Amino acid sequence: MLSINRLSQSEARILINGAERKAEEIGVPMCIAITDESGNLIAFKRMDGGKIHSITIAQDKAFTAASACKGTHEYNEACVPGNKNYLFGIQTALGGRLSIVGGGLPVLVDGNVVGGIGISSGTPQQDMSCAQAGIEYFEKYNL
Amino acid sequence: MLSINRLSQSEARILINGAERKAEEIGVPMCIAITDESGNLIAFKRMDGGKIHSITIAQDKAFTAASACKGTHEYNEACVPGNKNYLFGIQTALGGRLSIVGGGLPVLVDGNVVGGIGISSGTPQQDMSCAQAGIEYFEKYNL
Amino acid sequence: MLSINRLSQSEARILINGAERKAEEIGVPMCIAITDESGNLIAFKRMDGGKIHSITIAQDKAFTAASACKGTHEYNEACVPGNKNYLFGIQTALGGRLSIVGGGLPVLVDGNVVGGIGISSGTPQQDMSCAQAGIEYFEKYNL
Amino acid sequence: MLSINRLSQSEARILINGAERKAEEIGVPMCIAITDESGNLIAFKRMDGGKIHSITIAQDKAFTAASACKGTHEYNEACVPGNKNYLFGIQTALGGRLSIVGGGLPVLVDGNVVGGIGISSGTPQQDMSCAQAGIEYFEKYNL
Numbered sequence: 001m002l003s004i005n006r007l008s009q010s011e012a013r014i015l016i017n018g019a020e021r022k023a024e025e026i027g028v029p030m031c032i033a034i035t036d037e038s039g040n041l042i043a044f045k046r047m048d049g050g051k052i053h054s055i056t057i058a059q060d061k062a063f064t065a066a067s068a069c070k071g072t073h074e075y076n077e078a079c080v081p082g083n084k085n086y087l088f089g090i091q092t093a094l095g096g097r098l099s100i101v102g103g104g105l106p107v108l109v110d111g112n113v114v115g116g117i118g119i120s121s122g123t124p125q126q127d128m129s130c131a132q133a134g135i136e137y138f139e140k141y142n143l
Numbered sequence: 144m145l146s147i148n149r150l151s152q153s154e155a156r157i158l159i160n161g162a163e164r165k166a167e168e169i170g171v172p173m174c175i176a177i178t179d180e181s182g183n184l185i186a187f188k189r190m191d192g193g194k195i196h197s198i199t200i201a202q203d204k205a206f207t208a209a210s211a212c213k214g215t216h217e218y219n220e221a222c223v224p225g226n227k228n229y230l231f232g233i234q235t236a237l238g239g240r241l242s243i244v245g246g247g248l249p250v251l252v253d254g255n256v257v258g259g260i261g262i263s264s265g266t267p268q269q270d271m272s273c274a275q276a277g278i279e280y281f282e283k284y285n286l
Numbered sequence: 287m288l289s290i291n292r293l294s295q296s297e298a299r300i301l302i303n304g305a306e307r308k309a310e311e312i313g314v315p316m317c318i319a320i321t322d323e324s325g326n327l328i329a330f331k332r333m334d335g336g337k338i339h340s341i342t343i344a345q346d347k348a349f350t351a352a353s354a355c356k357g358t359h360e361y362n363e364a365c366v367p368g369n370k371n372y373l374f375g376i377q378t379a380l381g382g383r384l385s386i387v388g389g390g391l392p393v394l395v396d397g398n399v400v401g402g403i404g405i406s407s408g409t410p411q412q413d414m415s416c417a418q419a420g421i422e423y424f425e426k427y428n429l
Numbered sequence: 430m431l432s433i434n435r436l437s438q439s440e441a442r443i444l445i446n447g448a449e450r451k452a453e454e455i456g457v458p459m460c461i462a463i464t465d466e467s468g469n470l471i472a473f474k475r476m477d478g479g480k481i482h483s484i485t486i487a488q489d490k491a492f493t494a495a496s497a498c499k500g501t502h503e504y505n506e507a508c509v510p511g512n513k514n515y516l517f518g519i520q521t522a523l524g525g526r527l528s529i530v531g532g533g534l535p536v537l538v539d540g541n542v543v544g545g546i547g548i549s550s551g552t553p554q555q556d557m558s559c560a561q562a563g564i565e566y567f568e569k570y571n572l
Contacts, residue, residue, distance in 0.1 A: 001297065001400065002191060004290040011287065038324035039195050067195040081231065082223040085245070085267055089219055092239035093200050114287065144440065144543065147433040152334050154430065181467035184341045187330035191295050198327045257430065334431060338468050338496035343522050362518055366511040374510065382521035388514070410514055 006036045007107060007115035011142055012043040015107065015117050018137020019130045023047060028122040030130055031058040034107075035116045039063035042115065054120035060097050061104030061127075066116025073102030073128060103127025105135055149179045150250060150258035154285055155186040158250065158260050161280020162273045166190060171265040173273055174201035177250075178259045182206035185258065197263035203240050204247025204270075209259025216245030216271060246270025248278055292322045293393060293401035297428055298329040301393065301403050304423020305416045309333060314408040316416055317344040320393075321402045325349035328401065340406035346383050347390030347413075352402025359388030359414060389413025391421055435465045436536060436544035440571055441472040444536065444546050447566020448559040452476060457551040459559055460487040463536075464545040468492035471544065483549035489526050490533030490556075495545025502531030502557060532556025534564055 007015075012034040023030040029049035034042045041059055061072050068075070078087040079100050091100045102124035107115040117134045119127040150158075155177040166173040172192035177185045184202055204215050211218070221230040222243050234243045245267035250258040260277045262270040293301075298320040309316040315335035320328045327345055347358050354361070364373040365386050377386045388410035393401040403420045405413040436444075441463040452459040458478035463471045470488060490501050497504070507516040508529050520529045531553035536544040546563045548556040 001395065002292040002294050004292050006288040006290050008288050036324070038322070038326055040324055064196065067197075069194075082220070086219075087244055087267060089222060089234040089243035090200070092235045093203065093242065093244075094196060095238045098196055098200075109287065144538065145435040145437050147435050149431040149433050151431050152331065179467070181465070181469055183332075183338050183467055184330060185332045187327060188295065189326075189328045195326050252430065337498075339493065339523060339527055340496075343519070343527075346522065362515075363511070365518060377518035378521045381524045385522065386518035387516055387522075410516060 004037060005109060005112060005114045007034065007042055009042060011138065012115070014142055015134040015138045016043060016045050019117065019119055019134035020045065020047065021137070022130045022133035026126060026129070028126050030119050030121045030127070031055050032130070032134070033058040033062040033118040035059070035062040035066050035118070037066055037113045037115055039067045039116065051121045057099060057101070058103070058118040058120040060099040061101065061118030061120060062116035063097065063118070064099045064116070065104035065106045065118065066113055069106050069113050071102070071106070072099050072104035073124065075100035076102060103131055105131045107135065107138065147180060148252060148255060148257045150177065150185060152185060154281065155258070157285050158277040158281045159186060159188050162260065162262055162277035163188065163190065164280070165273045165276030169265070169269060169272070171269050173262050173264045173270070174198050175273070175277070176201040176205040176261040178202070178205040178209050178261070180209055180256045180258055182210045182259065194264045200242060200244070201261040201263040203242040204244065204261030204263060205259035206240065206261070207242045208247035208249045208261065209256055212249045212256045214245065214249070215242050215247035216267065218243035219245060246274055248274045250278065250281065290323060291395060291398060291400045293320065293328060295328060297424065298401070300428050301420040301424045302329060302331050305403065305405055305420035306331065306333065307423065308416045308419035312408070312412060312415070314412050316405050316407045316413070317341055318416070318420070319344040319348040319404040321345070321348040321352050321404070323352055323399045323401055325353045325402065337407045343385060343387070344404040344406040346385040347387065347404030347406060348402035349383065349404070350385045351390035351392045351404065352399055355392045355399045357388065357392070358385050358390035359410065361386035362388060389417055391417045393421065393424065433466060434538060434541060434543045436463065436471055438471060440567065441544070443571050444563040444567045445472060445474050448546065448548055448563035449474065449476060450566070451559045451562035455551070455555060455558070457555050459548050459550045459556070460484050461559070461563070462487040462491040462547040464488070464491040464495050464547070466495055466542045466544055468496045468545065480550045486528060486530070487532070487547040487549040489528040490530065490547030490549060491545035492526065492547070493528045493545070494533035494535045494547065495542055498535050498542045500531070500535070501528050501533035502553065504529035505531060532560055534560045536564065536567065
């Protein structure tokens with residue numbers, strides 16, 4: 001039997017709060033998705049004004065980051081055509097659900113994935129900064 | 144009437160065993176999928192720690208390799224934008240089910256496709272080496 | 287943080303072996319799928335002669351049973367039209383991935399779901415008996 | 430290694446010809462799909478006036494009949510709500526690709542499935558009669 005650690009609802013809320021504070025600071029209403037370590041949704045918040053298509057993309061980013069145990073932007077850097085050692089083409093896997101756009105990060109505790117956070121509605125850089133802010137807030141306030 | 148040769152369940156297991164040995168050797172828990180010559184799944188193994196999104200991708204690689212009778216990395220090399228003689232764009236076919244990421248190989252017996260093997264969870268190189276190891280193990284131990 | 291128990295690969299194999307023994311006993315080659323507690327595939331075996339459409343249905347049954355923590359046949363009994371207290375209509379949820387046909391059972395340890403088993407290729411009764419045989423074999427041989 | 434018999438293109442054409450003759454006799458332009466034993470399309474003909482939605486349904490019927498080794502109308506009879514031993518709910522499996530509407534028949538040679546035929550555009554009875562006519566024509570003229 002495997003023993004798995006998974007984000008609880010209260011921990012998911014801490015992640016959302018951290019991301020939301022950053023979103024408010026930069027003035028971009030975001031879609032914020034938190035998944036468990038298996039990529040299944042735990043919590044979601046579309047801030048007033050968050051974009052419709054970002055509802056799905058935020059979830060896809062969180063799913064991808066949790067499943068792959070890396071940031072979605074890392075996939076983006078490896079998706080360059082014309083090099084068979086690269087990952088070009090993976091961006092259409094799972095009907096496009098595998099997201100390679102920055103803004104998804106795995107949530108790690110003691111080196112193990114316990115969930116994923118995905119942000120969408122801004123530029124990739126804005127999305128990434130909010131995802132990172134969620135992670136940092138979680139690491140600071142989740143004792 | 145056409146006469147077709149198809150991997151049996153026991154042969155599929157040989158392929159999985161060969162791939163798994165390589166995966167253990169390189170220390171990467173893999174998703175390993177074996178399809179028949181028509182691309183339909185025969186056997187699947189997610190080694191403990193294999194990635195969630197790789198469940199689908201491993202199957203898609205095996206499907207693509209069996210159907211196309213070539214390695215998925217060959218599609219990758221041909222998916223370069225801006226050349227009408229190349230295959231760029233095929234990576235989105237079948238809702239993304241056609242995989243162009245390395246790690247899928249056809250299983251050939253006497254020059255005919257009898258199945259496909261698809262590996263996912265590592266880098267394309269790691270996935271390709273495990274797929275190749277499965278093929279070699281099959282060729283060695285399947286009399 | 288939540289602590290989750292999840293079937294390992296070796297435990298998944300015990301479930302498959304138990305189901306396969308029953309399938310051989312009744313002479314029906316089955317598709318056998320094992321998922322983890324989150325409904326993600328761990329292991330799959332299409333016995334020689336297992337049906338093509340059952341590849342997906344077996345996985346869907348295991349997913350549904352693990353997710354719902356009940357047998358898929360229980361959903362079937364509740365899917366009767368014309369009673370607002372019943373579940374009729376749920377059979378189309380998730381693009382039909384939610385299966386209400388008998389043959390899916392949750393795998394429980396100490397009252398908690400650790401995975402799901404799904405069987406397809408026979409009648410619902412045959413599928414159910416093989417799923418049950420898998421569970422019983424697991425309970426007997428998994429110390 | 431399994432040895433499989435599969436309809437050839439010329440045999441698929443015989444099946445289409447038989448179905449088309451019946452369709453002309455009853456005055457209903459049909460969509461006629463022939464799959465191999467794995468449910469993959471070999472040949473398709475939309476007679477002038479055949480319905481658009483039937484393009485997909487004819488293929489789904491042929492796929493289902495080949496995969497299940499029975500007529501799609503047999504599934505229809507078993508899809509009655511409120512009996513857990515019945516198959517109600519299976520009609521939505523595979524995103525609805527599993528068809529339970531009459532008009533799909535397996536193509537058998539020496540008791541083994543070698544393909545499937547699916548007809549759509551008329552009533553289920555009309556579709557079934559054309560599928561049956563295709564089978565009979567095949568059995569008569571395919572020496």
